[in-house]
Amino acid sequence: MEKTVLPEGVNKTNAVLAIAALGVAVLMGIAVYGFDSAIPGVHDLFHDFRHSIGISCH
Amino acid sequence: MHSNTINLRKGISLGVLSGMIWGIAVLMFASATKVFEFDFGLLQDFPVFLTGGAGFGLVLGAFMEVLRDKLPFNGIIQNAIALSVSIWLLFFAGGVFLHLAAPARYHFEGEQAIQGFFLSFVLGLILGILWKQSSQN
Numbered sequence: 723m724e725k726t727v728l729p730e731g732v733n734k735t736n737a738v739l740a741i742a743a744l745g746v747a748v749l750m751g752i753a754v755y756g757f758d759s760a761i762p763g764v765h766d767l768f769h770d771f772r773h774s775i776g777i778s779c780h
Numbered sequence: 781m782h783s784n785t786i787n788l789r790k791g792i793s794l795g796v797l798s799g800m801i802w803g804i805a806v807l808m809f810a811s812a813t814k815v816f817e818f819d820f821g822l823l824q825d826f827p828v829f830l831t832g833g834a835g836f837g838l839v840l841g842a843f844m845e846v847l848r849d850k851l852p853f854n855g856i857i858q859n860a861i862a863l864s865v866s867i868w869l870l871f872f873a874g875g876v877f878l879h880l881a882a883p884a885r886y887h888f889e890g891e892q893a894i895q896g897f898f899l900s901f902v903l904g905l906i907l908g909i910l911w912k913q914s915s916q917n
């Protein structure tokens with residue numbers, strides 16, 4: 723009864739890719755805000771990128 | 781042939797491609813405008829901007845595909861720009877919130893914000909053009 727669970731146009735590939743895209747969105751949040759507690763070193767690594775795209779930094 | 785089914789593979793592929801092009805453009809643009817001083821050299825920053833750009837592009841491309849029937853404009857390029865700017869505004873708003881919550885740690889720089897806003901427009905433009913081309917083929 724998969725059709726009752728998944729809306730029309732949603733298949734397994736799309737579901738997996740959607741979850742992956744949400745994961746990337748979270749990673750982008752960690753990178754652009756420089757949350758070192760989540761990924762050590764990410765603040766310095768993405769420092770120039772963060773300033774380039776106008777996100778608050780030090 | 782126009783397909784009514786959602787194809788995230790397409791959205792993500794186009795998003796990553798445009799994001800990588802954009803990442804390089806961001807690196808070139810920001811190093812030319814000099815609104816802030818780079819900590820690292822161009823060569824060191826290249827893979828970082830490529831990755832960061834790909835990440836943003838991926839998220840944008842995925843949302844483009846999922847929301848494509850719900851976007852406000854008739855043109856693909858206008859919709860891609862609107863969505864790109866909207867996603868950037870969300871991240872920017874998070875930065876403003878962090879600035880308000882911890883002003884000593886997160887600074888707000890007007891010129892950088894304007895540059896970021898403009899560059900988010902550019903990302904939408906790149907994705908929109910690639911998207912339009914791929915739908916015509």
Ligand SMILES: [Zn+2]
Pocket residue numbers: 769773779780
């Ligand atoms: Zn900084």
